[in-house]
Amino acid sequence: MSEPGTFASTTAVSSLGPDRWRAAVPAGWDVMENVNGGLLLSIAARALQAATGRPDPFSITGHFLTPGRAGSFEIATEVLREGRQLSTARALVRGADRDVLAVLGTFGELARSSEVLLSVGGPPVLPAPEDCVKVAATDSFPASLVEHVDTRLHPEDATFLEGRPSGSTTLRSWQRLPHGEAIDALGLLYLVDAHPPTIFNADFPLSWTPTLELTVHVRATPAPGWIRSVASTRFVSDGFLEVDVELWDERDLLVAQARQLALVPRPWSHPPDPTPKA
Amino acid sequence: MSEPGTFASTTAVSSLGPDRWRAAVPAGWDVMENVNGGLLLSIAARALQAATGRPDPFSITGHFLTPGRAGSFEIATEVLREGRQLSTARALVRGADRDVLAVLGTFGELARSSEVLLSVGGPPVLPAPEDCVKVAATDSFPASLVEHVDTRLHPEDATFLEGRPSGSTTLRSWQRLPHGEAIDALGLLYLVDAHPPTIFNADFPLSWTPTLELTVHVRATPAPGWIRSVASTRFVSDGFLEVDVELWDERDLLVAQARQLALVPRPWSHPPDPTPKA
Numbered sequence: 001m002s003e004p005g006t007f008a009s010t011t012a013v014s015s016l017g018p019d020r021w022r023a024a025v026p027a028g029w030d031v032m033e034n035v036n037g038g039l040l041l042s043i044a045a046r047a048l049q050a051a052t053g054r055p056d057p058f059s060i061t062g063h064f065l066t067p068g069r070a071g072s073f074e075i076a077t078e079v080l081r082e083g084r085q086l087s088t089a090r091a092l093v094r095g096a097d098r099d100v101l102a103v104l105g106t107f108g109e110l111a112r113s114s115e116v117l118l119s120v121g122g123p124p125v126l127p128a129p130e131d132c133v134k135v136a137a138t139d140s141f142p143a144s145l146v147e148h149v150d151t152r153l154h155p156e157d158a159t160f161l162e163g164r165p166s167g168s169t170t171l172r173s174w175q176r177l178p179h180g181e182a183i184d185a186l187g188l189l190y191l192v193d194a195h196p197p198t199i200f201n202a203d204f205p206l207s208w209t210p211t212l213e214l215t216v217h218v219r220a221t222p223a224p225g226w227i228r229s230v231a232s233t234r235f236v237s238d239g240f241l242e243v244d245v246e247l248w249d250e251r252d253l254l255v256a257q258a259r260q261l262a263l264v265p266r267p268w269s270h271p272p273d274p275t276p277k278a
Numbered sequence: 279m280s281e282p283g284t285f286a287s288t289t290a291v292s293s294l295g296p297d298r299w300r301a302a303v304p305a306g307w308d309v310m311e312n313v314n315g316g317l318l319l320s321i322a323a324r325a326l327q328a329a330t331g332r333p334d335p336f337s338i339t340g341h342f343l344t345p346g347r348a349g350s351f352e353i354a355t356e357v358l359r360e361g362r363q364l365s366t367a368r369a370l371v372r373g374a375d376r377d378v379l380a381v382l383g384t385f386g387e388l389a390r391s392s393e394v395l396l397s398v399g400g401p402p403v404l405p406a407p408e409d410c411v412k413v414a415a416t417d418s419f420p421a422s423l424v425e426h427v428d429t430r431l432h433p434e435d436a437t438f439l440e441g442r443p444s445g446s447t448t449l450r451s452w453q454r455l456p457h458g459e460a461i462d463a464l465g466l467l468y469l470v471d472a473h474p475p476t477i478f479n480a481d482f483p484l485s486w487t488p489t490l491e492l493t494v495h496v497r498a499t500p501a502p503g504w505i506r507s508v509a510s511t512r513f514v515s516d517g518f519l520e521v522d523v524e525l526w527d528e529r530d531l532l533v534a535q536a537r538q539l540a541l542v543p544r545p546w547s548h549p550p551d552p553t554p555k556a
Contacts, residue, residue, distance in 0.1 A: 058518070059491040059539045061339040063366045063384050065359040080370065080380050081343040086490075088341045088380060090368065092358065102358050102366060104382040106341050106490060111516045117542075118447065118480060118514035169396065202396060212364075212384060213337040215493045217539050219515060235532050236396035237497060238389045240336070242535055254513050257520055259537055261337045261495050264395075 006181050007148070007190060011042045013050060013075060021047040021075040025068070031143040035068035037101075037211040037260075038193025039145075042186045044075055044091045044103040049186070051077035052087035052107045056185045060105035061215040068093075068100040085109075110185065114220045114253055123248035124172040124230040126154050132174060133158035135196060149194040150176045160200040169198045170232040175247075176225070183227065185218045191227060192216055192245045192258035197265065198233040199241060207265035212240070214260040225250040239264050284459050285426070285468060289320045291328060291353060299325040299353040303346070309421040313346035315379075315489040315538075316471025317423075320464045322353055322369045322381040327464070329355035330365035330385045334463045338383035339493040346371075346378040363387075388463065392498045392531055401526035402450040402508040404432050410452060411436035413474060427472040428454045438478040447476045448510040453525075454503070461505065463496045469505060470494055470523045470536035475543065476511040477519060485543035490518070492538040503528040517542050 003009060010029060013021040023043045029036055041062040049055055072095075079089040086108045093101040126132060132152035137143050138161070154172040159165060175191050177183055183191070197209040228248045233241050245258040281287060288307060291299040301321045307314055319340040327333055350373075357367040364386045371379040404410060410430035415421050416439070432450040437443060453469050455461055461469070475487040506526045511519050523536040 059341070061382060061491075061493060063337070063358075063382055065366055080341075080377060088343055090380060090382070099358060102368060102382055104339060104341055104368070104380055114515050116513075116515045118477075118511070118519075120447065120512040169398065199396075213339075213493075213495075215339060215491075215537070217491075217518075217520060217537075219513065219518065233396070234398040235394075235497065235535070237392050237394045237532070240495075240497070241396075242495060254515070257513070257537075259493070259495075259535075 006179070007177050007187055008181065011039065011046050011186065013043065013046045016074065019051065019077050021050065021077065023073045023075065025070050025073065027070040028144045029148055030070065031145055032208045033069065034208060035070060036145050036193060037062070037064055037214055038190040040068050040093060040101050041103065041214060042189045043073060044093050044101060045105065045186050045189055047075040047077050048089050048091055048103070048105055048107060051079055052089050054087050054107035054109060056108055056110045057105050057189065057216065057218050058086065058108050059215065059217050060103065060189065061213065062101050062103045063213050064101055064211050065099050068095050071096055110218065110221045119254065123228045123252055126172055126174060126228060129174045129226060133161065145194065148178065149191065150178050151195055157201065160206070165203070166201040168201050170230065171195055171198050173229050175227045175229050182224055183222050185221055188218055188222065188247055188256040189216050191229065191247060192256060193260065195229055195231050198231050198243050199236065205265045205267040207267060209265045210263045212261045212263060214258065216256055216258040218256050220253050220255045222249040222255045223251050227255070236264060284457070285455050285465055286459065289317065289324050289464065291321065291325045294352065297329065297355050299328065299355065301351045301353065303348050303351065305348040306422045307426055308348065309423055310486045311347065312486060313348060314423050314471060315340070315342055315492055316468040318346050318371060318379050319381065319492060320467045321351060322371050322379060323383065323464050323467055325353040325355050326367050326369055326381070326383055326385060329357055330367050332365050332385035332387060334386055334388045335383050335467065335494065335496050336364065336386050337493065337495050338381065338467065339491065340379050340381045341491050342379055342489050343377050346373050349374055388496065388499045397532065401506045401530055404450055404452060404506060407452045407504060411439065423472065426456065427469070428456050429473055435479065438484070443481070444479040446479050447512070448508065449473055449476050451507050453505045453507050460502055461500050463499055466496055466500065466525055466534040467494050469507065469525060470534060471538065473507055473509050476509050476521050477514065483543045483545040485545060487543045488541045490539045490541060492536065494534055494536040496534050498531050498533045500527040500533045501529050505533070514542060
C-alpha cells in the first residue's frame, strides 16, 4: 500500500463488488473547497484501469456535473467494448449525495519505448527549476492543492503572483509530485489540471475556474523526473475558455496532450459560494 | 421534413420510446465503406438534443468502438444531470449487430450574439473559394463522403491530390454543405471530421485514418455562408496521431474547436479490410 497523502494512495480504489468501486479523498486536494478536477478524473481512471484490466488511458474525457467535496466517492464502471488492443469503458463518480463526474475512456497499454514519426515543435524552454517561481497558496487564492504538486513557473509567467499580470495567457512550468513520488500515466491526468489557471495573467478574477469538461490523450509513459508543462488559452468568449496543455518528460518526449473547456472565473467571496456551477 | 440526402435528413432521429431513438444512414456518407465519424457523432448529438431539450453541444466526445456501416442505427440516451443552464448526457449508438459509438456531452443554448473577451490568432488565410481546389473522390481514395461536403483546399495544401505531398501537416480549407443547406451547431460536429486526413501531405498511406476519439467544443452558432477550417497534426507516434481543428465563420468568429485521436492509416487493399480497428 502506498504512503498516505501521496497521489497513488489518494487515487486508490477498492472494489465494492462487480463494476462498483470506492475511493476516499482527504481534505487538502482542493481549490476553494472544490476537489481538483484532474484528481477526480484520475480516481475514475483508476477504477477504469481495474474494470478494463488495461493500464493506460489513451484518451479519456470527464464532464464535471457538480463540485466534489473531500470525503467518500463511489464509482460505477461499465465496459462497452473489449478489443484486441483497446477497451472502451465509461464511469460515473458519485460523491456524498450526488453524481460529480461522468467519464468515457479508451484504455490500452502504451509502447515500452516510443517511436516518434512526426513532432512539430518541442518542449517549452524554461530556466532551471531552482530559477523558477514555486507556486504556494496565498490568502488571496486559498488552493490547498498546491501542497500536493510541486509547480515551478517560468518567472515571466509568474508575475500575477505579485499582482502584476503579464497579459500573456500561456503558462510554462516544471511539475512533479512532492516527496519524490514517481509519475505514471494516471499522474499525467492530474498534472494537466494542477497548474494555476492560464487567465490569471490576463484581466480576469483570481478565483476558482471551474472545469466543465477535460480530455486527456496520454501519448507515452513518462520517464522519471520533472515534467515540463505548457498551458495556453487563446479564446475566451460567452463565459467559456479552452485550456490546451502539453506535458513533456526529461527525454523531450511529448507524454500528454489535454484540452479543457472551463468557465470564466467569478470574483470569489469568503466563504466560497456553495452554488453548483452552471 | 428536410430533403432526402441532406445533412439534416441524414442525421434526423425518430423516437422509439423513452430514451431510445432511431436513425437511418443511406450509402454514400463513408470513407471506404466506413460511415464518417463526424456524421455518426452528429446523429448521437441529435438524439441528445432531443433527450436533453437543449440545442447546442458545448462539449461533446465520441469514442468509436467499431466501424459503422450504412443502414439503421439505434441510439440509447441517458441524461445524467439537468442544471439551470446545462445538461450532461451520454449515448450509445448501435449499428446492425453491435455498438459503434459511445458519446458523452454537455448541452445548453449558445448566446445569440457572441461576446469575445480574448482571441489570440484568427482564421486561416485562404485564396477565394473559386481559386482553391475542390476535393473529389478518386480511384486511389474512394471516399463517397466528398459528395456530401463542399471542401475547397488551399492550393498549397492540395498537392497530395496530384501525388506531390507538400510535407506540411496543416490543411486549410473552405467548407460548406452542398445545395445551399445551412449549417447549424450540429453541422459543425460533421465538418470537423469531413476534411481529408492531415497526414496525406506527409509520408503516410492515402487510406482510411480511423478516428479513435473525437471531441468538439461548439463555441458559437455559425453565421450563414462558408466556414474556414484549419486542421493540423503535430505529433505522430506509436501508431497514433492527433488532429486539431478550428472552424471560423464569415464574421471571423471561432465557432468550433475540435481534437481527435486517430490511428495511423494502413495501406489499403480492395475490397477494404473488414477487420474492426484496434
